[in-house]
Amino acid sequence: MTTEGSFIQPAIPRFDGHYDHWSMLMENFLRSKEFWGLVEPGYIEPASDSVQTDAQRKKNDDLKLKDLKVKNYLFQAIDRTVLDTILKKDTAKDIWDAMKKKFEGNARVKRSHLQALRREF
Numbered sequence: 001m002t003t004e005g006s007f008i009q010p011a012i013p014r015f016d017g018h019y020d021h022w023s024m025l026m027e028n029f030l031r032s033k034e035f036w037g038l039v040e041p042g043y044i045e046p047a048s049d050s051v052q053t054d055a056q057r058k059k060n061d062d063l064k065l066k067d068l069k070v071k072n073y074l075f076q077a078i079d080r081t082v083l084d085t086i087l088k089k090d091t092a093k094d095i096w097d098a099m100k101k102k103f104e105g106n107a108r109v110k111r112s113h114l115q116a117l118r119r120e121f
Contacts, residue, residue: 015078019103026077035070035092042093043067067092 010032013025030036043063046052052060070092075083086098
């Protein structure tokens with residue numbers, strides 16, 4: 001039961017093998033949390049030997065924390081067996097790009113292979 005003014009936390013979209021649908025849901029979820037800016041351009045950690053002001057250090061620490069939150073959402077959304085196939089998991093963008101490369105258009109590829117097999121048969 002919810003009362004007026006209360007808010008139900010949206011569920012994290014689970015990856016079920018249908019990348020195109022999941023990516024739309026996950027992108028919308030991350031945009032609603034105001035974290036999409038860490039996935040699209042990505043977070044680049046500054047070099048350890050670079051000199052930073054306190055403001056720059058605080059901003060970088062904040063971005064790193066947000067990137068960790070996005071990674072947490074992605075880890076919750078993606079099954080362990082799929083995550084094990086992703087080699088680079090340093091940033092949220094790395095995970096997102098690996099998923100995109102591995103699964104985007106998967107259904108189209110399967111359909112084209114089936115079509116080729118039908119023609120051959």
